[in-house]
Amino acid sequence: KKVVAIVLAAGEGKRMGSGIPKQYMLIKSRPLVYYALKAFENSPVDEVILVTGEDEIxxxxxxxxxxxxxxxxxxIxxxxCERYASVYCGLKAVNQADYVLIHDGARPMINRELIKQCILNVMEYRACVVGMPSKxxxxxxxxxxxxxxxxxxxTLWQVQTPQCFExxxxxxxxxxxxxSGATNATDDAMVVETYAKVPVKLIEGGYDNIKITTPEDVRIAGSLMKARKVLRVL
Ligand code: CTP
Ligand code: MG
Structure with missing residues (x-):
């Protein structure tokens, strides 16, 4: 079975308010989107499609x-203009796939274990998204x-990515x-819930699978990465 990851990095990062799109901000001297790409590179996915701005290819x-x-x-x-439009561009760029894992390039804490869980679960449920119960x-x-x-x-979960589907x-x-021309889709599960007849299963990611959205998230990611490195050494 062929598994393709679509990594989204075509946003403008308005809420970050940095001069450059946030996915290219340096965190520990690497561009933010590096971390997600590295995790997929080291995972069992077969291929990765990177979606970015026309001028950033x-x-x-x-x-x-x-x-x-x-x-x-x-x-690449x-x-x-919107996340859902970027996802559609990514989906159209897929040559052939049985399963796709759609991931925000702004979520650097993704790791190989979570990706493996995603693959196992999408094979079982056909549609599953990572999230955590709301605190x-x-x-x-x-x-x-x-x-x-x-x-x-x-009854409330906060959804993250990967969002995984047949x-x-x-x-x-x-x-x-x-x-339909609808423009209100903020995640992929919503699209599948509305237009497909397969229920979407939620699976636990981790409270550390954060999305870098505002400046304080950069500091949080820095300390999460540091903590993980310490754990690996121990
Ligand atoms: N994204 C994308 N194409 C868009 C909008 C968003 O590929 N037109 C991607 C972003 O690059 C990010 C992910 O979708 O990896 C989640 O979106 P979000 O956190 O909202 O990022 P931005 O849209 O860039 O930020 P903001 O909403 O603050 O402008
Ligand atoms: Mg956005």
Missing amino acids: EYCRQYIVEKYNFHKVTR VAGG DTIKIVDQRNYAIHTPERK YSLVMNAYQKLME
């Missing part, structure tokens, strides 16, 4: 893929930030999404 080829010898990266393609109580608010509803916490299942769902 050459930089990625030269200064990331060639520099660090990421042999599994077979294609341009993404779109905080979550409120539904109105437009002026007044609380209108409090869903029961134990390729034909997710490709069909995305084709329907694009035909």
Whole structure:
């Protein structure tokens, strides 16, 4: 069975507010997206498709893929204006696959063990996404930030990536999404929940599988990486 990872790095990083897109910010002297690519390189996935900005393709080829010898990266393609559009670009760039693992390039803490779990689970469930039970109580608010509803916490999970699917299942769902013209899809599970008839299973990733979104996340990732290195040495 052929497993392809799609690594997303076509965002602008507006919430980070750094001059350059956050996926290229240096963390421990490597561009942020390096860490996810390295994990997939060392995992059992067969191929990796890197989705980035049109103007960043050459930089990625030269200064990331060639520099660090990421042999599994077979294609670097341009993404779109929103995450879902970039995912669709990645899906269209897949030559042939039985399963795809869609991962945010801004989640550097992904590792080989979690990737292996993803592969085992997607083979069993056909659609599975990584997440963790919400630690905080979550409120539904109105437009002026007044609380209108409090869903029961134990029914709430925060979703992460990888989000993993049978390729034909997710490709069909995305084709329907694009035909519908909807622009509200913030994750891939949502697209599959809406347009496919296979239930999406949630599997536990880890509370450390964070997405680098705002400046404080950079500091958190730095200490998580340091802690992991210490554990490896022990
Ligand atoms: N992404 C993408 N194409 C887009 C938007 C996002 O490939 N048009 C990717 C980002 O590069 C990131 C992942 O999707 O790896 C998660 O998105 P997010 O954290 O929202 O990143 P940005 O959109 O870059 O940040 P912001 O929303 O703050 O602008
Ligand atoms: Mg975004």
